[in-house]
Amino acid sequence: MPAFEKLSIPCTFVQDNHSLSVPAFTLRGLHFQTPPRGQDKLVRCVRGAIFDVAVDIRKGSPTYGQWVGAELSAENGHQLFIPIGFAHGFVTLEDNCEVSYKCSDTYAPENDGGIRWDDPAIGIDWPMPAGTAPELSPKDAVQPLLADFDSPFPYDGRPLAPLA
Template identity: 90%
Template sequence: MSLSRPTVQLIASRRFGDARGWFTEVYSVPAFEKLGISCTFVQDNHSLSVPAYTLRGLHFQTPPRGQDKLVRCIRGRIFDVAVDIRKGSPTYGQWVGAELSADNGHQLFVPVGFAHGFVTLEDNCEVSYKCSDSYAPDSDGGIRWDDPAIGSGGIDWPLPAGTIPELSAKDAVQPLLADFDSPFPYDGRPLAPLA
């Protein structure tokens, strides 16, 4: 299969600062093409999660309306996760995660074929993300955030002991990975640890 599709990437944007504050370029077509990311983004989303330990995910859109996502936290801190759900992938069901914050300015690129979710690590977190396709309710999908089969033991969400995250009614009843028949083909690039 073609290796032209990028995999999950953690992107650290360079900040230029002085006594006034700082400036950063969060997205540029030429810069992202150098990273192997050449999708066209067509929709920007922005969410506010008021209570700490609000968990949103794990979400995706199925083909032909799959979405590449470029995620950043513009207020507060989140732990952002991508799970490989590409049929036939040697890393199927494995996950990677990273802290994204307003302070560190990091972004996570999550390509088509990966479920995405995050948990807020403090109150009043705002997350902004670009998508390569617009929202399509008929293609909306998800898997359980606490499925123990993911990564052979579940995602290691940074939740305090005994904490149950704030969930939407939909996210509380998403199917398990074992009950999901993936429509996403493997593209030849296994999931790799984040740099």
């Protein structure tokens, strides 16, 4: 049995992405691709440290709008699997962070979507010093709130799994 299947990761990865964020507290997200081009992602930090987040955006899910997060670093080697139907984002915890992630579909700009990183209805506890404003891309600064988002992702019965 392949290693991903043993971990209940039932997808084939077809694209690898690599990003560099130079200043600490650069925030990317919350991103997803809509059907029919949804993406499962397997994320790891290969240089530096990030706080990585997944938000359940599956319509009808009992955990809709809830999030899980984990620190991923080159030192700890941890990875986070983000299934289709979850928005993904991260904040860098130090300068010069490199993030590598595998995707189950290629990038499709017409299916690109996002939710605001600071949506109070989601309430992500981003680990940034008090008074610190994250470095945002213009795209991430204007994403819609969850309340203004009509999710195309159906609930598939899988619970929002706790992080071990």
